[in-house]
Amino acid sequence: MAELDKFDHRLLELLQENARLTGSALAQQVGLSSAACLRRVQRLRESGVIERDIAVINPRVFGKRMTVVVLVTLNNDRPDRYNLLRAELAKAPEVVQCDHVTGAHDIVLRVKVADMEDYSAFVDRVLVQPYIKRYESLAVLGVIK
Amino acid sequence: MAELDKFDHRLLELLQENARLTGSALAQQVGLSSAACLRRVQRLRESGVIERDIAVINPRVFGKRMTVVVLVTLNNDRPDRYNLLRAELAKAPEVVQCDHVTGAHDIVLRVKVADMEDYSAFVDRVLVQPYIKRYESLAVLGVIK
DNA sequence: AATGAAATTAAGTAGCT
């Protein structure tokens, strides 16, 4: 990954907020020509600095109105199952984020579901298994950021 | 928010993965003309179904190589401070996600920093305050999803 | 090696059936 100068950093800052800014809009804000900006952005994409561009969809649209953070504790006597579980969690559509963490818990999930019934079905299908010792569900009351 | 048919749902699915798909690329995959797709996407943006488009930047670029999930417990004797804290957390650049949750903890943060020193500075600046009773830091060892 | 200006190509928008 090549070195990034202040122009690249500014472009990334702007596109991180709004990926639909046009070349001339970028040009105004970074002080280069439209062509120069777009050339840089193209390089940033090709080199993987910009990993991808995504549309942020209002979560209610898919009826996923409920978010739950789940703290998962594993049975440390079955380390062989870890990769299998990883794959299962990554595959589950309800799981929008999944981190392996240090501390008393092993995995933190962010789960989006329609309602409690939906969440309950997710728990039964994915979380209730011998390799998972314990899980703690924290329902998200409000997204602060 | 108007009703969405299966075409809209398909468009949203596609754009959620890759917001740079062109009209004709969308047309191929949903089975409508390019113009029809783009008209629909335009409506989806205007109506707020698509909230915004963002570039996903490789986190190493800004030197933020470390992710920490923080479980925050508040002092319930100072409810007046809650809105102030919300604002502080939303403003802190290290905080990339912040949820108000049910259960033993009150807030779950997702924090991105360069290193432990950086994290320590964040803790001192933002988390060490009378209104926060306790916080538990879970360092992210690996992102599964 | 990278820029800006200009020309080319492609994409998005609007009007009409």
Add this chain to the structure above:
DNA sequence: AGCTACTTAATTTCATT
């Protein structure tokens, strides 16, 4: 909705630093 014409943006070319 589709088709077509129009408009705007992105890409490439090229001369310049």
